[in-house]
Amino acid sequence: MKPVVLITGASSGIGAALAKVFAAHGHEVALVARRQDRLEALAGEIAATGRPRPTLITVDLERRDGASAIAAGLSSLGLEPAIVVNNAGFGLRGAAAALSCDEQLAMIDLNVRALTELSLMFVDSLARHRGGILNVASLAAFLPGPGMAVYYASKAYVLSFSEALHRELSERGVRVTALCPGPVPTEFQARAGLSLPAAARMLELSAERVAQIGYDAFMAGKRVVIAGIGNRIVVSLMHLVPHALLLRLVDQTRAAGAEK
Numbered sequence: 001m002k003p004v005v006l007i008t009g010a011s012s013g014i015g016a017a018l019a020k021v022f023a024a025h026g027h028e029v030a031l032v033a034r035r036q037d038r039l040e041a042l043a044g045e046i047a048a049t050g051r052p053r054p055t056l057i058t059v060d061l062e063r064r065d066g067a068s069a070i071a072a073g074l075s076s077l078g079l080e081p082a083i084v085v086n087n088a089g090f091g092l093r094g095a096a097a098a099l100s101c102d103e104q105l106a107m108i109d110l111n112v113r114a115l116t117e118l119s120l121m122f123v124d125s126l127a128r129h130r131g132g133i134l135n136v137a138s139l140a141a142f143l144p145g146p147g148m149a150v151y152y153a154s155k156a157y158v159l160s161f162s163e164a165l166h167r168e169l170s171e172r173g174v175r176v177t178a179l180c181p182g183p184v185p186t187e188f189q190a191r192a193g194l195s196l197p198a199a200a201r202m203l204e205l206s207a208e209r210v211a212q213i214g215y216d217a218f219m220a221g222k223r224v225v226i227a228g229i230g231n232r233i234v235v236s237l238m239h240l241v242p243h244a245l246l247l248r249l250v251d252q253t254r255a256a257g258a259e260k
C-alpha cells in the first residue's frame, strides 16, 4: 500500500496550510473535509506546484461512520496513512447551558471522538512507515474556558490524549505531537461566534506560520508545541495565576470577544 499523509479539516484555515506544507516537503496528501469544492480548489493549487495531486475524501466526521468511510476510501485506492493529522474541529461561544446541547455533542463527536478513532485505527500502518500523528489542540487545552466550556474541555482532552499516546507509541517508532496554536485568523471565529479582542490579536499568528511550526515540531518528534513565543509566555504565566482568578479573566476576555 502506498503511504499518504491524511489531513482532516483541509478545506480551510490551518488544515489547508498544513496540506500545503506537507505537500511542499514531498509528502503525498489525502485531504478530508465536507466541502468538496474547497478541497478541489486546494488540490488544484498543490498540483500546480508540480506536486502529486492530493486524494480527496469528502466526509462528515461528526458521523459515527466518518472514520471508517475514510479507511475504506483510502484502501480502495491502495493507500494507507503514514501520518495522520487530526486538525478538523470547531468551537462555539456561549454559556454551555444556553447553547444547543446537540451542537455541543456534535463538537465532541468531531473534536474528540473522530480524533480518537483516527489516532487509533491506523497505528499499524503508521508504525510500518515510521510515521505518526499530529493532533491540533489549542492554547485552550491549558485551562477551563467559561463561555466556551465544551470547546476548552475538548482541547484539554486532545492535549492529554496526545501526550499519553506519544509515550505509549514511542516504542513502536510512532511519533505523536500536539500542536497548540493561540489565535489564528481563519473561519473558526465566524463559526464559533467570536471576534478577537485587541489583547488576543497581539498573539495572532497566520495559519501558514502555525502549520510550519506544527510540521517542524512533528518532524523533530516533539511531544507538544505551543505556536509562537507570545503564546508560550501566556501558558507559563497561567501556571502562576490562581485558578479562580484565571477563570474570571478568561470569562471577561471571552465577553470582550463576543460578536456585537
Ligand SMILES: NC(=O)c1ccc[n+]([C@@H]2O[C@H](COP(=O)([O-])OP(=O)(O)OC[C@H]3O[C@@H](n4cnc5c(N)ncnc54)[C@H](OP(=O)(O)O)[C@@H]3O)[C@@H](O)[C@H]2O)c1
Pocket (backbone or CB within 6 Å): 008, 009, 010, 011, 012, 013, 014, 015, 032, 033, 034, 035, 036, 038, 059, 060, 061, 062, 087, 088, 089, 090, 091, 110, 136, 137, 138, 139, 180, 181, 182, 183, 184, 185, 186, 187, 188, 189, 191
Ligand atoms: N483559529 C484559531 O484561532 C484556532 C486556535 C487554536 C486551535 N484551533 C484549532 O485548529 C483546528 C483548525 O481550525 P481552523 O482555525 O483552521 O478553522 P476553520 O478554518 O474553520 O477550519 C476547520 C476545518 O474543519 C473542517 N470541519 C469542520 N467540521 C467538520 C466535519 N463535521 N467533518 C469534517 N470536517 C469538518 C472544516 O471543513 P468543512 O467545513 O469543509 O467540513 C475546515 O476544513 C481546529 O481543531 C481548531 O480547534 C484554531
